[in-house]
Amino acid sequence: MTAGTALHHRIDGPDDAPVLVLGPSLGTDLHLFDAQVAAFADRYRIVRFDLPGHGGTPAADGPYTMAGLAERVVALLDLLDVDRVHYAGVSIGGAIGQQLALDHPDRVLSLTAMASAARFADPDSWPQRAATVREGGTEVMVASRPGTWFVPSFAGTDEAERLLAMLRATAAEGYAGCCEAISTFDVRDRLGSLHVPVLAIAGAEDPATPPEMVRVIADGAPDGRFETVADCAHLLNAERPEQVNALLAAHLASVGADRS
Template structure:
């Protein structure tokens, strides 16, 4: 069960700095955030983790749920003796952040959800994607990522190939289990209970979580702000790191995260 799994993780930055947790997307690993760590590790203690079956975290038997994944993040914080954190996540990573802010409000100081949703599109289709990957492996998803993970003009770059290598290395069962967690995820009627400042960022050209879907998070939160990043799709933090880093830095500064 996802609530009990030990998540592989990496910590960078000063021990006495505020903690910024970075939650990755489906099919990527903690190195999705290399550009963010490079930009923030002098001011924050960045904590990255891998989803089950992704990167260094082993796949476990299901069912996977977003609440279970959020509980696994809490368990990681407890093991590291970390109390309250700023959280930023991409796609399912952003969904875990929403769940964390609602189910464990005492642990979250601020939330940034990038290319995420309170309810992802076409929930009935996710079990079918899980079945496809269980049968054919994550290679079955690679051809559909250009235009979805990143705009077509970004395809073929070294960074695009690095991201696709993460997908190819993802265990089928971990990917499939996370698909099933996405299919049952729906926090739309709970967003009003998020008690921390929320920044929701969309890639302007993202077909997976279009801007209007991402905007729901900001509009539903009592203290929410919405931004878009031009010429980017689903993995906008890797496509447009400077723009995303600027938005994230401003959000963290607005909630006093820079104070030691």
């Protein structure tokens, strides 16, 4: 992956506070985390970023890999003169966090992986999805996303429509490249090297990364904890922000001041 320009990002919170990096899901942008910013920006310096081809980050030349995406995050931290961070991410954002913690353990204080996996389901299907999006654009994915992203009671809400608008605005090549990164990602045999506190959170009704898949991350990490949030699917931090924020706050507090 050609690095190109820095990942588009936004910073909120006090300059001297511990840094919390938030990594978004495929087909969304940094505003996926608006509810987390509202809850944590009083005591954390929050750095949100857009994936390549998502939000304000231009699509990069391929091929995309999770290791390459993690290096883009490291480059952003270097640009911001940030040394060590707490990291939380959703789906591919959580996979980037795992890769970051494994490849650069000196940069990560804690990891929270939400609706993520150490190996995503149906790896052979992702290149086909990439080809479909390259041919028809991200609009071809919109009709099928509510059943994966949301529980029925949340689909059709203004917030759900806001999230789907992020998908419509995503560049086809950026989306497709991230699909290809997902298809080759597999760190199951490296989870034992995650030497930071790890929280893995699943949406109880998530068909994309069901609880048993998310739990693999926590079970494989030496200091891992697993939690499930009821009545939500894949974009759990947007569907059930209060519950997710409470779990994240407790996890960050448990890490202790010595790691901040």
